[in-house]
Amino acid sequence: IGGGDPESADTSGTVGNVDNQGQKTTLQWATDPDFQGATWNKELQPILYNNGLSKDIEVNVLAGPSVTDNRRAQYQQWLSAGRSKPDILYMDSGWTIPFVVRNQLMNLSQAGNFPKSRIQRVENQYFDASVSTAKGPNGDLYAVPLFPDFPTMQYNQNYLKSAGFGQSDFDKWATDSMTWQKFSQVTKQAMNSNDVQYGYTFQASAYEGLSCCDFNEFMSSWGGAYFGNPEKYLFGPVGDRPITVDEQQVINAIKMVRTFIHGSNANNTLNKYQGNIAPAAVMQWTEEPSRKPFTNGDAIMHRNWPYAINISGSEENLGKDLGVMPIPYAKTPKQAKYPMTGGPVAALGGWHNAVNPNSNNKEAAVEVLKAMMSDEFKYKLFEVLGFLPPEPKLLTTNRAKEVPVMGRYLESLRVAGENAIPRPVTPVWPAESSKIAQQVNGAFSKGGKPKQAMTQLKAQLEAIESSA
Amino acid sequence: MSTTDEGVRESKRSGPYVAAVRWMENLSDTQFAYLLLTPVLLLLGLIAFWPLLSTFRMSLFADNLVGSEALGEFVGLQNYVALLTGERDALLVRPFFDPATPFKSALTVTLIFTVTSVFFETVVGFGQALVLDQDFRGRRWIRVAIIIPWAVPIVIQGMIFFLLFQPNIGFLVDPLQNLGIFSETPLSNSVDSLIILIVADVWKTSAFMALIILAGLQSVDRSLYDVGRVAGATKYQQFRMITLPLVLPSVLVAMLFRTIGAMRIYGLIETVVGCNTVPSLSCLVVTTFRGSRMYGTSAAIAFITAGLIGIVVSVYIVKYADTETGG
Amino acid sequence: MATETDSNQGAFSRWADSAIQNPGKVYRAMFYVAMLFFLFTTLFPFYWLLVLALTPNEAITSFGFPPVPHGFNPEAFVNVFTTVPFHIYMFNSFVLGIATTAIVLVLASLAGYVFGRLEFPGKGPLMLLILAVSYFPPAAFIIPLFRLFTGNVSLLGVSSPNLFNTPFAMILPFSALFMPLSIFILSTFYGQIPDGLEDAARIEGTTRLGALFRVIMPLSAPGVATAGVLTFISVYNEFFFSFLMTSGEAQSWAPIVWGILSYQGQYTQLYNLMAAASIVGVLPVAILVVVAQEKIVSGLTAGALKE
Amino acid sequence: MGKVILDDVTKRYADVTAVDNMNLDIEDGEFVTLVGPSGCGKSTTLETIAGLTMPTSGTITIAERDVTNLPPKDRGIAMVFQNIALFPHMDVYDNISFGLRLRDYPKEEIDRRVERASDIVQLEGMLDRMPDEMSGGQRQRVAIARAIVREPEVFLMDEPLANLDAKLRVHMRTELQRLHKELDTTIIYVTHDQAEAMTMSDRIAIIDGGELQQIDPPLVCYNEPQNLFVAGFIGSPSMNFVEGEVTASGLTTPDFDVDFDITQMSGVTEGDHLTLGVRPEDVYLREMSEGVANPTQPIPAQTDVLEPMGDEIFVYLLTGDAADVQMDIEGETAEAPQNQLLMSIDPSSDIESDESVEVVLDRERVHLFDTETGDAISHSLEFAAVEPSATETEAEGDD
Amino acid sequence: MGKVILDDVTKRYADVTAVDNMNLDIEDGEFVTLVGPSGCGKSTTLETIAGLTMPTSGTITIAERDVTNLPPKDRGIAMVFQNIALFPHMDVYDNISFGLRLRDYPKEEIDRRVERASDIVQLEGMLDRMPDEMSGGQRQRVAIARAIVREPEVFLMDEPLANLDAKLRVHMRTELQRLHKELDTTIIYVTHDQAEAMTMSDRIAIIDGGELQQIDPPLVCYNEPQNLFVAGFIGSPSMNFVEGEVTASGLTTPDFDVDFDITQMSGVTEGDHLTLGVRPEDVYLREMSEGVANPTQPIPAQTDVLEPMGDEIFVYLLTGDAADVQMDIEGETAEAPQNQLLMSIDPSSDIESDESVEVVLDRERVHLFDTETGDAISHSLEFAAVEPSATETEAEGDD
Numbered sequence A: 001i002g003g004g005d006p007e008s009a010d011t012s013g014t015v016g017n018v019d020n021q022g023q024k025t026t027l028q029w030a031t032d033p034d035f036q037g038a039t040w041n042k043e044l045q046p047i048l049y050n051n052g053l054s055k056d057i058e059v060n061v062l063a064g065p066s067v068t069d070n071r072r073a074q075y076q077q078w079l080s081a082g083r084s085k086p087d088i089l090y091m092d093s094g095w096t097i098p099f100v101v102r103n104q105l106m107n108l109s110q111a112g113n114f115p116k117s118r119i120q121r122v123e124n125q126y127f128d129a130s131v132s133t134a135k136g137p138n139g140d141l142y143a144v145p146l147f148p149d150f151p152t153m154q155y156n157q158n159y160l161k162s163a164g165f166g167q168s169d170f171d172k173w174a175t176d177s178m179t180w181q182k183f184s185q186v187t188k189q190a191m192n193s194n195d196v197q198y199g200y201t202f203q204a205s206a207y208e209g210l211s212c213c214d215f216n217e218f219m220s221s222w223g224g225a226y227f228g229n230p231e232k233y234l235f236g237p238v239g240d241r242p243i244t245v246d247e248q249q250v251i252n253a254i255k256m257v258r259t260f261i262h263g264s265n266a267n268n269t270l271n272k273y274q275g276n277i278a279p280a281a282v283m284q285w286t287e288e289p290s291r292k293p294f295t296n297g298d299a300i301m302h303r304n305w306p307y308a309i310n311i312s313g314s315e316e317n318l319g320k321d322l323g324v325m326p327i328p329y330a331k332t333p334k335q336a337k338y339p340m341t342g343g344p345v346a347a348l349g350g351w352h353n354a355v356n357p358n359s360n361n362k363e364a365a366v367e368v369l370k371a372m373m374s375d376e377f378k379y380k381l382f383e384v385l386g387f388l389p390p391e392p393k394l395l396t397t398n399r400a401k402e403v404p405v406m407g408r409y410l411e412s413l414r415v416a417g418e419n420a421i422p423r424p425v426t427p428v429w430p431a432e433s434s435k436i437a438q439q440v441n442g443a444f445s446k447g448g449k450p451k452q453a454m455t456q457l458k459a460q461l462e463a464i465e466s467s468a
Numbered sequence B: 001m002s003t004t005d006e007g008v009r010e011s012k013r014s015g016p017y018v019a020a021v022r023w024m025e026n027l028s029d030t031q032f033a034y035l036l037l038t039p040v041l042l043l044l045g046l047i048a049f050w051p052l053l054s055t056f057r058m059s060l061f062a063d064n065l066v067g068s069e070a071l072g073e074f075v076g077l078q079n080y081v082a083l084l085t086g087e088r089d090a091l092l093v094r095p096f097f098d099p100a101t102p103f104k105s106a107l108t109v110t111l112i113f114t115v116t117s118v119f120f121e122t123v124v125g126f127g128q129a130l131v132l133d134q135d136f137r138g139r140r141w142i143r144v145a146i147i148i149p150w151a152v153p154i155v156i157q158g159m160i161f162f163l164l165f166q167p168n169i170g171f172l173v174d175p176l177q178n179l180g181i182f183s184e185t186p187l188s189n190s191v192d193s194l195i196i197l198i199v200a201d202v203w204k205t206s207a208f209m210a211l212i213i214l215a216g217l218q219s220v221d222r223s224l225y226d227v228g229r230v231a232g233a234t235k236y237q238q239f240r241m242i243t244l245p246l247v248l249p250s251v252l253v254a255m256l257f258r259t260i261g262a263m264r265i266y267g268l269i270e271t272v273v274g275c276n277t278v279p280s281l282s283c284l285v286v287t288t289f290r291g292s293r294m295y296g297t298s299a300a301i302a303f304i305t306a307g308l309i310g311i312v313v314s315v316y317i318v319k320y321a322d323t324e325t326g327g
Numbered sequence C: 001m002a003t004e005t006d007s008n009q010g011a012f013s014r015w016a017d018s019a020i021q022n023p024g025k026v027y028r029a030m031f032y033v034a035m036l037f038f039l040f041t042t043l044f045p046f047y048w049l050l051v052l053a054l055t056p057n058e059a060i061t062s063f064g065f066p067p068v069p070h071g072f073n074p075e076a077f078v079n080v081f082t083t084v085p086f087h088i089y090m091f092n093s094f095v096l097g098i099a100t101t102a103i104v105l106v107l108a109s110l111a112g113y114v115f116g117r118l119e120f121p122g123k124g125p126l127m128l129l130i131l132a133v134s135y136f137p138p139a140a141f142i143i144p145l146f147r148l149f150t151g152n153v154s155l156l157g158v159s160s161p162n163l164f165n166t167p168f169a170m171i172l173p174f175s176a177l178f179m180p181l182s183i184f185i186l187s188t189f190y191g192q193i194p195d196g197l198e199d200a201a202r203i204e205g206t207t208r209l210g211a212l213f214r215v216i217m218p219l220s221a222p223g224v225a226t227a228g229v230l231t232f233i234s235v236y237n238e239f240f241f242s243f244l245m246t247s248g249e250a251q252s253w254a255p256i257v258w259g260i261l262s263y264q265g266q267y268t269q270l271y272n273l274m275a276a277a278s279i280v281g282v283l284p285v286a287i288l289v290v291v292a293q294e295k296i297v298s299g300l301t302a303g304a305l306k307e
Numbered sequence D, E: 001m002g003k004v005i006l007d008d009v010t011k012r013y014a015d016v017t018a019v020d021n022m023n024l025d026i027e028d029g030e031f032v033t034l035v036g037p038s039g040c041g042k043s044t045t046l047e048t049i050a051g052l053t054m055p056t057s058g059t060i061t062i063a064e065r066d067v068t069n070l071p072p073k074d075r076g077i078a079m080v081f082q083n084i085a086l087f088p089h090m091d092v093y094d095n096i097s098f099g100l101r102l103r104d105y106p107k108e109e110i111d112r113r114v115e116r117a118s119d120i121v122q123l124e125g126m127l128d129r130m131p132d133e134m135s136g137g138q139r140q141r142v143a144i145a146r147a148i149v150r151e152p153e154v155f156l157m158d159e160p161l162a163n164l165d166a167k168l169r170v171h172m173r174t175e176l177q178r179l180h181k182e183l184d185t186t187i188i189y190v191t192h193d194q195a196e197a198m199t200m201s202d203r204i205a206i207i208d209g210g211e212l213q214q215i216d217p218p219l220v221c222y223n224e225p226q227n228l229f230v231a232g233f234i235g236s237p238s239m240n241f242v243e244g245e246v247t248a249s250g251l252t253t254p255d256f257d258v259d260f261d262i263t264q265m266s267g268v269t270e271g272d273h274l275t276l277g278v279r280p281e282d283v284y285l286r287e288m289s290e291g292v293a294n295p296t297q298p299i300p301a302q303t304d305v306l307e308p309m310g311d312e313i314f315v316y317l318l319t320g321d322a323a324d325v326q327m328d329i330e331g332e333t334a335e336a337p338q339n340q341l342l343m344s345i346d347p348s349s350d351i352e353s354d355e356s357v358e359v360v361l362d363r364e365r366v367h368l369f370d371t372e373t374g375d376a377i378s379h380s381l382e383f384a385a386v387e388p389s390a391t392e393t394e395a396e397g398d399d
């Protein structure tokens, strides 16, 4: 079964070299259906040519499934079978690393036509969290982030206004969000002063989204972590790192959520928090079911990805009444036990591009990645598809601010991006993720016992870690 | 002309075709049987048996999560042992078998699902087939109506039931909760979810049963009912003594394949509740296969699943063989 | 009120009396009750699908009972085709379905004849072997098959043809995996045809195979049609191989599941389009299948099964 | 109790009238046989009586109850089907006991009856065979046994002995008659075997084209057929028919004349077209006709084909002009061609083919029919030619 | 070309031997009829010839080719099945033309043949009916037509006329015989109708329990049956059998004696147990026996039941002691009980039941069989009693 071969160092390759051949090279880019058709041919590809890509290189979009698991399954299939197409692979930051670890992606750090300067630019200017999920254990770069994704807390200003909050609060929260405690009070207050169905909606179904993201945020914002110090252990070494899910701050995070759902009178809840602000339904909600009531004005607070900002913030929905702030926190970074935790942490999403090591056109593929790194391409992506630029500095420019809807909330997004925390993705993460989701979801439920669940989870994670 | 006529005709056609036909006609029953089975066996050999053998080989190797090679070293039956003793449960989405939590371990969930859904599908499918077997105006449209669920793709079937039981979308959660049937979040509750899955499966695949049983009903020689009627059989007696025994082989085939299908349930789970909530045997196969690239484990679970199915369906096989021999 | 129940009772007891005298009435009534019950239970979720299709995606929230569409948005049925080339996916599925069905019916007929009408050593074990194919989850086949169809398997130095993104990469596995069901159905039906008719055909000059295709198969028309319909719909709905044996583009023979999946985004699902697409994809098939089945059955058996 | 009455029963299929305005009045305990050409509606008549087919119009009464709309099971009948229709999934025992098991008879009673019935049809020891392991005749016997175990009020039997050999058939006939007496049931029986019809029935109903032609005791049908159809149908081999014209002195046919006193015959006038009918056994070689009290004039003929049957010989005679022509075997119908006469004689006669002979007819057994309508006019020419007696006195003694 | 030879053919089912060591040698163009009791193996024999059943042992030769292992289609046969076996999904035309269409005959040829065949079986105008819209007899005719359009070398017909009425049956017989001549085919025919067997066949093969009993021309079988079984089977009503013991003066039975010269009879010695057989038509009322050249002594008897058959009357006689006993109808077998004698007489006789009469037997037509083995010993007592002539000269003239 084919793996990546490091012999890809086809050093002599330059753009000119490809050019000299006078032959068209057609590359296949497996990517999201969003890129199909005119979007690519008319709007995005021309930008590449404007930014140094030879006209002899043509990129065809191979639209695959948008559902991330399905895409991963496809790649696993293709790469294991050693297929040479597609040349460029669009990869979830949540599962790029296992492919790297298995040598199934081309090492860009060793690619002849991907100079050190480029690598440095990625390392220095891109969101750190994103870059960390595109690198191998040896620190080499295997993928170039195309766009990142950070959840934020979105809210309906109307309800908060009638609860006595005002624009100044909103402005402040935009970059400097609040503690969970304050959050619960604000939400409760707004619920009391409005006739609204739901207070706070988020996603707590037993699925990947809970372990990678929603719960990861709750936990990290309490200063907790799955595997001890994220700076050291986030991506391994598997089997040789602490497992810290049974620490008190993790348990507290669960108790806090239990309070949100079941009220502080229920077992295993926290007193200082306002309870009953989230419906029990969150326990079976994923993104869309949780978003719908919010977009429709039936909820006050809602945690979701930037795509939801675009929808809820559009004119026919909440429009300007949509407020956005970074995710609230329980502990500040200083108070938090581990680095990278505490404060308005945001789970990292987003997608990278990597090169198929079996491709017959690796050089040309690298050229394409390089052209995609141009600012103009990133802006265009933001404008056309609403995908955030992967560099914090591009979020502060006027061009970015002019992008409809999303342009209004760039500051919040930047803060989120700077506090982003990747999931601890390793080859065993899928197994760990489902255990985490199960235990956490179980602990959230009415009769859940956080302490016991986390002790169990620790044992389960230990078993997984040790078996790998 | 007369007598030699056929002879002439026969000899006019000659050559390899006639030779081949003659050769085939002269084969003994056994030879002929194997000849006719050749294409099927070739196809299955290439597309089914060979891959299965190769997968079986995979099941004898350790998982390799990290390296570039898909498989680790040869470990013999260790994967099977680890799975059956529960040693590998940690790496599975849910334990393979855990009597303490029957609704959260793959084997028990699968068996509960299979027994219940096949039972209801048989009853409902038989009922539908009996209705469709009647002659009435508009029967064709009723038939469309009954077939429709079977034609619905699993993704959509999943979506239908997923949305029906979403608190802010569907309309079934509150009433069912008020009746005390379901919890307020049925899709995060293993028991409720299993019930929903069974209902969804019965909805869709009863049509499968109905179609096969209907075909069986249509093949019954109508004059036997005349005999039955004259002999004084009530409708029910006709059903029990004539219809039922004569369609029994069809019913068994339908149940056999539904049982196999139910024991491999996956797609519906994935689209309605997810394998975390309702783990089936196939869930274990797919999650280890797609998620973690635990190919050895995955292959071993696949073979264990197949073995379990084999054990369960042997009940039918015995019954089926009975009806075949006219017993 | 009292009189009303009275007259109700009167009507009911009158009906009951006449029913006792004429049990045919009871059967008729039971029949209608059963029919309505089945109609309701099978169509209700489908109606729900229609409600979803007609409701704009953003308005898909808080339905009451009975659910009615929030808003009326028939454009969904148009958008289904403008968003992705759904008709091409449907076409692909049709081609795959018909090709698979044809292969399965021919091969399964041969095997069904063998298992249904002949006695020979090894019959039982062979049937079990073939049945065993369907015991395995599709995942158990995929790795070797994928390698086979991407030209990664070689025998005696000849490597397998690259069938990925061609219909064959799906038709072959479909045929193999749906074969056991058809074999079992057909052998059941073929086994029930009286020997006399096969004898008559052979006396008239058919070969054994000729008798199969000219007499046994037509006489088993309900069974053949059912096997065909089940196979066709199974292909139409198949997920695993449909998903992995093509890269997913309409022009790469991706079937209808890909069409429906393409209304799903990373986080969003266009429920209304998915619902509309499935109605568009399913309804014609169901009608076609029923009409075809009736045609097949009546065409092959003509009056044979009439009373 | 088992009186069966069909009142104006008609059954029409799309383009065929299978039963046409049938009126039958069958007494309790009577044994009535339906006969008629293939496709004349016998089975359909039984089916309407059984309730398997709804008549298009008319009513059916069994045992004084109008059963026209009753389901078969409430009509108190048992039936042997022409197509046998055994249950393929049941062995012989289960097939036979089917009706009894339906009625929850006690096991011993069922066993007893099944044993008796299988004795009657001589299937002892085959009770555990499946239908497809039996010969045609064996299956038919199972079907008979299945009906007789029921002991119903009315038996309907559709050619129940068609597949049995002569000896078994004789045996079965006796058994059925005994059963008929013993159970005192009404039996409506369809057969194409004349001997069966003749020996077993109280009355025979002859049907043609769905219409009842005659219903009478067997010998009445044989000796006094009401019309040409019945005359030709009953009796095997069939009655000889010769068309002719009435002259003053009797009947003139193309080949020979038969004289009789036309004044003695009501409704016959000179110039009428009549058909003369005479059965083969009533044609005698002139030299062997001593036993015939009242023969006709000798008729010259030539013998053609001889068919020795063991206990008799059938002699095909060519009369008149045709005596030179070879027998015309291209004939489209089963009726003998105009100029052919069939004679049945004793096997001891040493007649040869292609011999010139003279034959006579037994006047007492010559029938006359209206050629047009087919209705019978007379069943004997006895008195007509010899003694102008009684009835019509204005007779013109012409000879 | 259509010579059919069965050589030691045996067919065994699980527990039944359906055909037991059958040897048949059927000439080209011959018309052979198989008869025998139900279940004796007639259909099975045809099936082995057709190739539908593989014989357990033995070989089959058709037209000088060993076809034992050839498929049916290559044997040049057509067959009419006992169970008719029409293709229910085809209309009459398609059923009849099936074999021709298989052989790609031109459309016109097919039409021509189908039309002719449907004419022969009188199904004109029914070509577009489906089998289930036809009566039993009509279906059977379709089956016949399906076979005859093929014009093969060998016809196998399994009770092809069982469901037809007498007239049609006579017609069909003629047609089949004509076809037989015209096509010069070999026909192997199964029937349970004696008249059919007698009139149509060149030879009759009598089978019992799977074993061939006798194969001879019809009259030979009738007049010289080789054993008790054949004697009892052929002829309807059946031959009368009386068991007796040989005495010096002839045969003594419990009820009467028949004298003959036992010395004239090879293989018969005093004390042997023999069975006397005499056909009903060879039993005469003494006063009507003028025509009998060589009658036995008168036998006193009493008439019992009379069965008028139209052209003859069956008289059941009780002889000897039994003359006082009522006819025993509980009899288990179809054979007449020991002391009962059946006589067939002319319908003109005015005999009544319960009358005392004297009857004589026609010596020339009295058969003797070995009671034990059933083998025939003599088919006439003619010479035996009157003129001790020829053959054995050491005869002891005992009377």
Ligand SMILES: Nc1ncnc2c1ncn2[C@@H]1O[C@H](COP(=O)(O)OP(=O)(O)OP(=O)(O)O)[C@@H](O)[C@H]1O
Pocket: D132, D133, D134, D135, D136, D137, D138, D163, D165, E013, E014, E015, E016, E017, E018, E036, E037, E038, E039, E040, E041, E042, E043, E044, E045, E082
């Ligand atoms: N498949 C079978 N299995 C067992 N026994 C069988 C099978 N087929 C026929 N037999 C037996 O073989 C014997 C001969 O059957 P066959 O059909 O040849 O009789 P037949 O002479 O045609 O009788 P009939 O006149 O009743 O049609 C019968 O006793 C029958 O029961």
Ligand SMILES: Nc1ncnc2c1ncn2[C@@H]1O[C@H](COP(=O)(O)OP(=O)(O)OP(=O)(O)O)[C@@H](O)[C@H]1O
Pocket: D013, D014, D015, D016, D017, D018, D036, D037, D038, D039, D040, D041, D042, D043, D044, D045, D082, E132, E133, E134, E135, E136, E137, E138, E163
């Ligand atoms: N379902 C039907 N559709 C149309 N015509 C039919 C149907 N059933 C019977 N017939 C016709 O009705 C007529 C009477 O049929 P029936 O079966 O009563 O005849 P039958 O007297 O029993 O003849 P046979 O002696 O041949 O059995 C026939 O001409 C037949 O073709």
Ligand SMILES: [Mg+2]
Pocket: D042, D043, D044, D082, D158, E135, E136, E137
């Ligand atoms: Mg009939």
Ligand SMILES: [Mg+2]
Pocket: D135, D136, D137, E042, E043, E044, E082, E158
């Ligand atoms: Mg037979």
